[in-house]
Amino acid sequence: xxxxxxxxxxxxxxxxxxxxxxxxxxxxxxxxxxxxxxxxxxxxxxxxxxxxxxxxxxxxxxxxxxx
Numbered sequence: 001x002x003x004x005x006x007x008x009x010x011x012x013x014x015x016x017x018x019x020x021x022x023x024x025x026x027x028x029x030x031x032x033x034x035x036x037x038x039x040x041x042x043x044x045x046x047x048x049x050x051x052x053x054x055x056x057x058x059x060x061x062x063x064x065x066x067x
Contacts, residue, residue: 034059 008015017023038058042051056062 031059 035055035058038054039051042054
């Protein structure tokens with residue numbers, strides 16, 4: 001118990017967030033995976049001006065209008 005008590009104290013905010021909102025680290029890992037895939041696809045982009053909207057489109061599962 002002496003080893004567990006400091007561990008719980010250090011991670012108390014995350015533990016409470018999980019119980020209150022159901023948040024886990026897995027959600028952030030999945031977002032990181034999606035954003036890394038967007039960066040790989042966007043090799044030709046030279047600035048974040050084009051990259052940031054692509055993150056919103058992919059993470060928000062938005063459809064691009066057809067022309």
